[in-house]
Amino acid sequence: MKAGKYVGPKLVQVAEIEKPIIAEGEALLKVSYGGICGTDMMIYAGQHPRAQSSLTMGHEFSGVIEEIKGMSSFKKGDRVVVEPTISCGECRPCQSGNSHVCESLKLIGIDVDGGFSEYAKVPINRLHKVPDELPLNLAALTEPVAVAVHSVRRSTLKVGESVAILGAGPIGLLIGLIAQLNGAKDIYVSDISPFRLGIAEQMGFRAIHAKETNVVDEIRARNNNEFIDVVFEVAGSQQTVDQMIPLIKTQGQIVVVSVFKNKPALSLADMHFRELSITTTRCYTSDDFRTAVELMASAKVDFSTLISHEFHIDDIDKGFSVMKNTEESLKVLITKQVKGDLNEFIFARRKSGSSHRSNSWHWSCLGLGIS
Numbered sequence: 001m002k003a004g005k006y007v008g009p010k011l012v013q014v015a016e017i018e019k020p021i022i023a024e025g026e027a028l029l030k031v032s033y034g035g036i037c038g039t040d041m042m043i044y045a046g047q048h049p050r051a052q053s054s055l056t057m058g059h060e061f062s063g064v065i066e067e068i069k070g071m072s073s074f075k076k077g078d079r080v081v082v083e084p085t086i087s088c089g090e091c092r093p094c095q096s097g098n099s100h101v102c103e104s105l106k107l108i109g110i111d112v113d114g115g116f117s118e119y120a121k122v123p124i125n126r127l128h129k130v131p132d133e134l135p136l137n138l139a140a141l142t143e144p145v146a147v148a149v150h151s152v153r154r155s156t157l158k159v160g161e162s163v164a165i166l167g168a169g170p171i172g173l174l175i176g177l178i179a180q181l182n183g184a185k186d187i188y189v190s191d192i193s194p195f196r197l198g199i200a201e202q203m204g205f206r207a208i209h210a211k212e213t214n215v216v217d218e219i220r221a222r223n224n225n226e227f228i229d230v231v232f233e234v235a236g237s238q239q240t241v242d243q244m245i246p247l248i249k250t251q252g253q254i255v256v257v258s259v260f261k262n263k264p265a266l267s268l269a270d271m272h273f274r275e276l277s278i279t280t281t282r283c284y285t286s287d288d289f290r291t292a293v294e295l296m297a298s299a300k301v302d303f304s305t306l307i308s309h310e311f312h313i314d315d316i317d318k319g320f321s322v323m324k325n326t327e328e329s330l331k332v333l334i335t336k337q338v339k340g341d342l343n344e345f346i347f348a349r350r351k352s353g354s355s356h357r358s359n360s361w362h363w364s365c366l367g368l369g370i371s
């Protein structure tokens, strides 16, 4: 079978390898779609502390069960999405119901082979059923949606409150969508990429150009000169760390979602004078993951707006190149089923002013069946 391998810094190659053999308690999936995310880009850049060559990347993926070994409610043919965390079950956090912060947490697609391949083996207890109404390309977004669900659940956000999201990548925009569902009143989203800010606007957020404006002054001015109730830092830059403190209300909460590549400087004294708190977030619990599947299946929100490209697995290196450019990409999916740059649909929608792309519209435009 084909597998997209990280073979060294800036090198992703398609290799022909043996189909995995499953053990008791595992399922073999025929992979449908896998999403490239910021962590994959870190692996690709050779900067990930754990990922080693020649790893089959991909921790955001959906598929169909081809074979299963062990007692389970799952069966061959079920459509599923993978919760990629693997915890030890023995450390203190695991024993106290917090296996998502297991002291030796591993991820499928980072520590062990993942889903940028035709088939993948996965422990049965890491599978979630995908409801019939949820297309498998959207189901591949469940993992980042779960990150957003977890981040908003970790926040103190209440109905009617204002939110600032610094960074309009997939995670920042998804946090915006989940905050919107939770009754946030005004949602300000900053980025340096006009392309991503355009999508933020389509989603109903107030876009702030971080290169063209003073982000703090602009957001405060648009917010009736009030501070913001909850700030999410989702860009991982010194600039956004500098902005999060003067934006937040006294005694307010900053949620740091980013994984910083370098240590940022932070003025704890400024935080002290106004009794600010910082909350961090890691991954998601299984309940966050289930909620993410349910929210996506309920179609209350159009998550398809996130998908900018779908590349055939043979073109996985192109997928990584495109993903590097935030001026043209948001979420790139790898698949065996279709090829395509979906940006034309995003731009067409932007021009027509329509903020909603229904799944059926999307799929009929592409001339594809829903798989």
Ligand SMILES: NC(=O)c1ccc[n+]([C@@H]2O[C@H](COP(=O)([O-])OP(=O)(O)OC[C@H]3O[C@@H](n4cnc5c(N)ncnc54)[C@H](O)[C@@H]3O)[C@@H](O)[C@H]2O)c1
Pocket (backbone or CB within 6 Å): 037, 038, 039, 147, 166, 167, 168, 169, 170, 171, 172, 190, 191, 192, 193, 196, 210, 234, 235, 236, 237, 239, 240, 257, 258, 259, 260, 281, 282, 283, 284, 326
């Ligand atoms: N907490 C978790 O478990 C978890 C899970 C997934 C991702 N993450 C982290 O969340 C962060 C965001 O993830 P992503 O996939 O959306 O990444 P991304 O790189 O696609 O998005 C980051 C965005 O920040 C923007 N940005 C850069 N500098 C900026 C600035 N000065 N002002 C405003 N925007 C700026 C970039 O243009 C980009 O659009 C990353 O640090 C990632 O590692 C954390």
Ligand SMILES: [Zn+2]
Pocket (backbone or CB within 6 Å): 037, 038, 039, 059, 060, 143, 144
């Ligand atoms: Zn990810």
Ligand SMILES: [Zn+2]
Pocket (backbone or CB within 6 Å): 087, 088, 089, 090, 091, 092, 093, 094, 099, 101, 102, 103, 104, 105
């Ligand atoms: Zn553990």
